[in-house]
Amino acid sequence: MSQLHIVVIGGGAAGFFGAITAAETFPNARVTILEKNRSVLSKVRISGGGRCNVTHACFDNKLFVKHYPRGDRWLRPLLNTFDAAATVRWFESKGVLLKTEADGRMFPTTDSSETIIDCLLDAADDLRIRIETSCGVSRLLPPTTGEHRWSIELLSGESLWADRILLATGGYPQANSYGWMPEQAEPLVLPVPSLxxxxxxxxxxxxxxxxxxxxxxxxxxxxxxxxxxxxxxxxxxxxxxxxxxxxxxxxxxxxxxxxxxxxxxxxxxxxxxxxxxxxxxxxxxxxxxxxxxxxxxxxxxxxxxxxxxxxxxxxxxxxxxxxxxxxxxxxxxxxxxxxxxxxxxxxFKDEFVTCGGVALGSLNPQTLESKAHKGLFFAGEVLDVDGITGGFNFQNAWTTGHIAGKHIGL
Structure with missing residues (x-):
């Protein structure tokens, strides 16, 4: 049997966390991140004025989800698996300490987003995750009858194969920007700006x-x-x-x-x-x-x-x-x-997010796998989940990336 190939589309917070979790959970798999831009983790870099607001110091999940205008009920059980406290522990395990400010926002003690970026890049490097930048995707072709692999067509005209795909591209302000994605079980929730x-x-x-x-x-x-x-x-x-x-x-x-x-x-x-x-x-x-x-x-x-x-x-x-x-x-x-x-x-360039996106009813709520397409998973802002400022959107990225990564190789 050939080595399982997991491809993560999107080199942001959710994509990296999903890729790292997948590589840790399924050590025999090959994991690749595809990022359309020249650099990865760009939103992490500018978040919080360049300090990266990693999460929020609210450790009661009932209260935590009250900071999400959309997706709160759906996110609640997922936080029971990986919440703000788990995020703090994860970064501490990598040698990154977080501090809490008066308003509850949590930042690295270095006050530099580069600390978070270096942590994620180092973890990916240790796990031999391949990162391809300037590598945009034009179309995803689901497996045909009798086939188990996805075909990923790139903007360059090239294509590659994947056994599993994690879609973590972030939100798009226009509905037609989602057109290259396979149709889901429920219609796209019309995207509009938030924050x-x-x-x-x-x-x-x-x-x-x-x-x-x-x-x-x-x-x-x-x-x-x-x-x-x-x-x-x-x-x-x-x-x-x-x-x-x-x-x-x-x-x-x-x-x-x-x-x-x-x-x-x-x-x-x-x-x-x-x-x-x-x-x-x-x-x-x-x-x-x-x-x-x-x-x-x-x-x-x-x-x-x-x-x-x-x-x-x-x-x-x-x-x-x-x-x-x-x-x-x-x-x-x-x-x-x-x-x-x-x-x-x-x-607001540091915190802008999209209200709307892939309908939450389109996914298995325990694994974040598409109901319409086996082997296709979702995480992060591409979903119809968005929070207010204060670290809540990053927590959505860590939580959904972790859960998708835990199940993507099964």
């Missing part, structure tokens, strides 16, 4: 690009979609974890609206209107002779506070004792109910 920032042309706060607040509430007007967290003003609109999470949970609804909607921001979500009024009155009593523009009573960045006073139509020289009631009301409205017309989105 993106909001463009707000004409936004009067755009000159404040770079200013951020640590806690704000953002909401899509006329929907139930809202999130809280850090918010960043950019040259084109708004970004930061709160906006990225909002874009993830609202990915389909925002796509249906063609990314045209109204964003509502409460810059002080911990305080209700009465508390704000009390704060204004207290400042009025304590600092009656000081200029309102020079005294920021709510801990906001000074440039942002100054912008709000201008938007409220305030005289820049007015003192707290002289603050008109109408201007104060406008200020409170700015602080709690700012509204910005959104027109379009921008990809």
């Amino acid at each position: 993106f920032t909001f463009n707000t042309p004409g936004n009067p706060l755009l000159p404040l690009a770079g200013v951020s607040v640590q806690y704000a509430r953002v909401q899509i007007v006329d929907t139930k979609q809202e999130q809280t967290g850090p918010l960043l003003i950019t040259h084109w609109g708004f970004s930061g974890p709160a906006v990225l999470r909002l874009s993830a949970w609202g990915a389909r609804e925002l796509a249906d609206r063609n990314y045209s909607f109204t964003l509502r921001i409460n810059w002080l979500p911990d305080q209700n209107e009465q508390q704000l009024r009390n704060g204004f009155n207290q400042f009025r009593q304590q600092h009656p002779k000081k200029q309102v523009t020079s005294q920021n009573p709510f801990g906001l960045p000074n440039r942002l506070w100054l912008a709000f006073t201008e938007l409220a139509g305030m005289d820049p020289n007015v003192r707290w004792a002289e603050l008109p009631g109408k201007v104060q009301n406008k200020l409170i409205e700015q602080l709690t109910n700012s509204r910005f017309p959104v027109s379009g989105k921008s990809t």
Whole structure:
């Protein structure tokens, strides 16, 4: 009997983890990774600002899956096999220690994604996994009757054979980009972007690009979609974890609206209107002779506070004792109910993922093998699973890559 040949299509996190697990589990098999680009693990390299957010320090799987807008119920039993704790142990076994930041994100202690890349490349090298770059696939031909091997046609015009295939190509933004894959048991779930920032042309706060607040509430007007967290003003609109999470949970609804909607921001979500009024009155009593523009009573960045006073139509020289009631009301409205017309989105390059992809019902939920095609397995973002920022999408890659790799040689 000839040596089993396992071909992994896609040299990203899921592809490498699947290949490594397969080679460890089936040591007599030959494992090859095909990557269409010139280099592998490119998303690992840029993730987390070049530090690689490996996973998230949430070790209760019931809570962990709540960070996936899509695929949470499907992923839950898989995490019981390989979860965030298993990820930490795996990297530690390879000599890579992870640290936890205040928000739960986990990074290598070196603060360098190259540490994770080197770890995966070294593991692949130790297992004699062959890596072929600039090697795109144009078509997969399932085994014909009486045949057990797949034919993989390459963009170069060449072809090769495989006994098993792991498809870990990542997500594609357009449905037609999945066309080279064999048809599955269920239709493709229409792909749309997730984790993106909001463009707000004409936004009067755009000159404040770079200013951020640590806690704000953002909401899509006329929907139930809202999130809280850090918010960043950019040259084109708004970004930061709160906006990225909002874009993830609202990915389909925002796509249906063609990314045209109204964003509502409460810059002080911990305080209700009465508390704000009390704060204004207290400042009025304590600092009656000081200029309102020079005294920021709510801990906001000074440039942002100054912008709000201008938007409220305030005289820049007015003192707290002289603050008109109408201007104060406008200020409170700015602080709690700012509204910005959104027109379009921008990809957040470090974390961008696809909402949609290969339907989860198309796979055996225990092995990740295609129901329609024996010997074809899937892992990672190519599936209709996506998480918010914070290491959750990488955990999906490690988990599904591990499970597919454990079963692909059986």
